[in-house]
Amino acid sequence: MDSTPATATSPEGQTEKPVVVVCVGMAGSGKTTFMQRINAHLHAEKEPPYVINLDPGVTHTPYASNIDIRDSINYKKVMEEYKLGPNGAIMTSLNLFTTKVDQVLTLLEKRAAPDPEHPARKPIKHILVDTPGQIEVFVWSASGNILLESLASSFPTVIAYVIDTPRSRSTSTFMSNMLYACSILYKMRLPMIVVFNKTDVADASFAKEWMTDWEAFQEALDKEQNNNAFGGQEGEGSGSGYMGSLLNSMSIMLEEFYNHLSVVSVSSLQGTGIDDFFQAVKEKADEFKRDYQPELDRRRAAREENREKERQKELEKMMKGMAMDTTASTSAVGDIKPEDDDMEVLSPDEESDDEMDDEQDREGLQARYEAATLHQEESTTAEASFVKYLHSQRG
């Protein structure tokens, strides 16, 4: 697949790419309600987004998706056929969907560019992605990694980490949430916006203060310790002792992390704060282009180089057998001209007939899959069986 970033041309003649907003958050944080709200906001602005649902287990989404994992993967059947529990089935469904990632990108790139056949149809400006509530399944799986890297290799991509504000009011739950956000940032290596949701129930100013003023966090911590919030011996306000000092140290450690975040307060239910969110999206998309894109390009180039070296080795072996010089150029062989692969529907039954392309896609996917699992200490059974599945498809 062509890895040249997809572009659309603005009326001023400048090139623009749609921004991908990937919504992640713990179950019940309000991700889906938030997706519905930002989707409605963009429709009201006459800039309808392209919506992708990656949650195979969701029974109902309050917004229409352009691509829905449930259209091509039957989560219940995956559970039955592979004899998996709910989380294993979500992971396997994502793995199976990942085999279609190049088709997804083709569709997105089409919608990102002006369509000469439909001049009235504006190129999209936003791609919204909803993810499974089982956050770790997406964040820590190789397929989540591939999906995100694939999106980020074509479009500016930002993470919206949705937090349930009322449930983060104590210093310990707040810190747990921040540590989770921190791990996601380092795992995904993409710009992040922290979205404090449900602010109609609890104002998020306390959280913003804790993130910018270490003493304010310390004060709240002291107050909780005095109320014996962390347990310990009765009458001794400092609780079990280590909790308070651990939280304190972590807040100091996270200062650098906080500096890399955009923070917004919203109520997905009432619709407040959504303009601020889109302002943050714009800023983070610029940051992506400035700081993240070069690193992604470097990683992709390294991967391509490795693949090219492997291919060259194979070719040399083959040519040796035929006693030919692989470096000599010949006019007898022209460039391969890709045929127009105008694929509109994402369905397992309607794949391209071109087996060579399929083979290359599978090899590319397998290389990405193996690269994604390489730095993980243990690949899960679901992932291991998926790699096996890819091998069997090649054979």
Ligand SMILES: Nc1nc2c(ncn2[C@@H]2O[C@H](COP(=O)(O)OP(=O)(O)OP(=O)(O)O)[C@@H](O)[C@H]2O)c(=O)[nH]1
């Ligand atoms: N008060 C209030 N409730 C909200 C808000 N956003 C979401 N909720 C409620 O929070 C609950 C969970 O919302 P969802 O949007 O389903 O959360 P989710 O993160 O998608 O949940 P999973 O599908 O389990 O991942 C629902 O009862 C929503 O009505 C908000 O801004 N304010």
